[in-house]
Amino acid sequence: MENQLTTHRKKVIHVVQHLAPGGLETLTLDLLRLAKPSDQVLIVSLEGTKQQAIKNWPRLEPFQNQIVFLNKAPGVQFNIILKLIKAFQGVQPDVVHTHHIGPLLYAGYAARVTGVPTRIHTEHDAWHLNNSKRRRLQALALKAAQPTLVADATRVYNQLRCAFSYKNIITIKNGVDCEKFQPMSKDHARANLNLPTDKHIIGCAGRLEHVKGQDQLIKALTLLPENMVVALAGSGSKRNQLEQLTRRLHLSDRVIFLGLVEDMTTFYGALDTFCLPSRHEGLPLSTLEAQACNIPTVAMDVGAVDETLCPVSGTLVKNGSITGLASALLEKQHQDSSSPRTYVLENFDIVKMVASYNDISEGAYV
The missing domain is CATH 3.40.50.2000 (Glycogen Phosphorylase B;)
Known part of the structure; x- marks a missing residue:
């Protein structure tokens, strides 16, 4: 025995x-x-x-x-x-x-x-x-x-x-842990993170580094309506540069730097759309986590990102296309999407x- x-x-x-x-x-x-x-x-x-x-x-x-x-x-x-x-x-x-x-x-x-x-x-x-x-x-x-x-x-x-x-x-x-990453009340999530309740929030999670492409998302925001804002979760060496970019583009009131967020389920729950604007990726977890929380996702077509996106509710954008990114994010504002969580549960x-x-x-x- x-x-x-x-x-x-x-x-x-x-x-x-x-x-x-x-x-x-x-x-x-x-x-x-x-x-x-x-x-x-x-x-x-x-x-x-x-x-x-x-x-x-x-x-x-x-x-x-x-x-x-x-x-x-x-x-x-x-x-x-x-x-x-x-x-x-x-x-x-x-x-x-x-x-x-x-x-x-x-x-x-x-x-x-x-x-x-x-x-x-x-x-x-x-x-x-x-x-x-x-x-x-x-x-x-x-x-x-x-x-x-x-x-x-x-x-x-x-x-x-x-x-x-x-x-x-x-x-x-x-x-990803589908028990941990689950849909939650948007109002509750926004209250916890002190995020605005009257805006369409696009979220991005990742190290604030060149490879993660947050600068591309900020530039795309200049092409989007005033009611759309970006919330960035993560820390990194490019934070000062990204903050300078938001000031230069007059977006300081529309880009929210949250720093390192411990409770990522609450972060995803606060969003209307998740965005991954990376220049390089393998098979990312953030797109899977967001979709497990039932958040529709837009991402640059790099690495194996395409394998992570729900084929119904997800949108791939040509790598490096700022206008393509803005267009896809604008489309999400008016789109009734199916449940991306089901796709993650079945495959990831x-x-x-x-x-x-x-x-x-x-x-x-x-």
Whole structure:
């Protein structure tokens, strides 16, 4: 009986580059949170410190005993591989799951050297593989670690197939917690966030960085009626530039900077339309979260964004088209849409995603 019990108790270590607010990191946290109660799960962040990470992202606090930080310095640090080898020898994990190329280089190799039986690497986007140097580096890392390579979208799967002659590739699409992200009272949500009740609110969630394209949404707002405003959830290095842009375009009273929002369900619930104006994406979570809350969504056609949008209520816009973005957002103001939540429930429920990753560690894809 004791042997049977230990057979089902797994030790799982997820390795990320930097545990800070973001789609990949949120997904990793969900994999920890929704793991089987019998499993022991840790997240290792190569960069940063626990104290700073919790300060920047309070959501980490309940999991502080399950997160480890290596405070890696910039550049190549071979001592990190040695640290990971020592850690894996001590913990003896059953599964090491890396996310993106840095963790694959360090932890993927360390996991293979120490004989970790199940090695998984998830590729959350593949646009970086257009760079030949990075492509060669990742090919070497895959050869060294020999993980099950997971694409989080069909488009990413196809890109990986083109980039690498690697046999063990499967697709497990990202999922969101449909129990957490549910429709709610718009009036209640707006009151909680101190947002106007008499405006059509377009919401955008993500790091305030060039790649996320908030500047494109702000420019599109100049082409929209006065009753339409933008609410931005997130922090980042471009906040000052974005605030300057709103002043220059005389939009200061129509663009609301909320900073980092902990209760994202309330944020989505306050919206009339969600917008993802990104310049690059893998398979984003924010469009799925918004639609799980029954919010119709407009997004730039980049990466695998098209796979996330409800085919009835969602609208894709040509990448970089400000006028196209404005037109699609204006159309949403007058559109009676079907339930995008149904689409997410059927295709992107996180329970199915977690089950698929469990299947790998139990040999279903061998």
